Amino acid sequence: MSVFKNIIGGQQADGQSVYRNINPSNTNDTVGEYAQGSKADALAAIGAAKAAFAGWSQSGVQQRHEALKKIGDEIIARKDELGRLLSREEGKTLPEGVGEVVRAGQIFQFFAGEALRLAGEKLPSVRAGLDVEITREPLGVVGLITPWNFPIAIPAWKIAPALCYGNTVVFKPAEFVPGSAWALSDIISRAGLPDGVFNLVMGRGSTVGAAFIESKDVAAISFTGSVNTGRSIAAQCIAAQPMKKIQLEMGGKNPLVVLNDADLKTAVECAVNGAFFSTGQRCTASSRLIVTKGIYKEFVAALTERLKGLVVDDALKDGTHIGPVVDQSQLDQDTDYIEVGRKEGAKLAFGGELLRRSNPGFYLSPALFTECSNEMRISREEIFGPVASVIPADNYEDALRLANDTEFGLSAGICTTSLKYSSHFKRHAEAGMVMVNVPTAGVDYHVPFGGRKASSYGPREQGAYAKEFHTTVKTAYTLAQ
């Protein structure tokens, strides 16, 4: 089996070791072998990106537009093949994998358009005879560090704006999912960018990621991953000399409020999709289902019935609704939390069992805990698996209080037919994204993405707002002739 290599300065480069990428639906299946970079590889990539910055930052917007469009078009043209690769290495179902690939392509196409819409401002000065211009400039070399759960979409929504606004890139994907990252990087490396503008270094966070953070030549870090890693990266970037600009997207414990007046079918679909699709491995997953007492019994009964009909199986198989958990360590984390929930006195109303399928894999049935309190660890800590708590609430006001009683603030949803409550919730939910009668997970690519509190730090990602992170503003004064 040939090893997929890093891409540094436009050349394929060996790493210091090799990572075997294993299919979580079938652990006998090796998806591929991928180079694991060393600190020296990371520094070589940073050097290449630094050398390429002068040219790329001054490149014409037509060149950037064409490169980004070419990347987006190729991703979409190869959606079935790339979606299959993604589902095979990460474990989300094939339709979810193909959907994510299409999303990645759309993001590149969107930023191809944004490259042509780079605007500045020209204002009269408050002082006579002067003009003032405000322009945006690229930052320099940006380090992009991504998690395993969206192996192509999250890299896309960091790389596309970075390149669009004239930055050069060093990219480190998550260890578990180098396949999609490599395929994306291969497409980018054939899109006509000058050598060194984009560099891929696969490998460990503590080696490659740490080298990005320590390097004086990296101007900014955009990170998505867990809260602990994010906090440690933030502390290092702020202590660095010079300080680095940072953008952190981290965990969630997202509430879905279901009120007495909700349409039951809509509420159940929002809960199933938000809590369990993509195996619950989404930062925007609805892991807390906060349900008012008048609909509680009916909702739990309908949701349990719906869960009974879901097929947990090989991600690539027709008819699978929920694929496997990504790996053994995440599976252990999920089953540990199921044990914690039991010990805390929550009732395991459905699932939470390890399943055997025709091939060996990390299969877990969706776990629904009822009679939970918002104080239990299963209601407070991010599990990142197919595990949800149903928490009773007295009324809307109590449900809103519970929804906001969390250290996180990424996405918050409500199911109701009341305009009064939905309007109030949109204003008062302490989250970066609010969903009314739609799942807490699932977002558009042309509008801002991000959260509050422990979920996010720094400017928003995606849409036109991405320029807030990927550019720096310059104000120029000119004495008029």
Ligand code: NAD
């Ligand atoms: P993680 O924090 O373990 O790893 C994320 C990335 O950081 C990986 O590439 C990893 O190699 C790297 N890393 C680890 N230690 C590092 C270090 N010391 N220095 C530099 N880089 C380092 O997270 P994960 O397990 O890959 O992803 C799951 C987490 O991501 C969950 O908490 C989830 O909520 C979060 N997530 C958040 C969003 C969002 O947009 N808010 C989206 C997806 C996932």
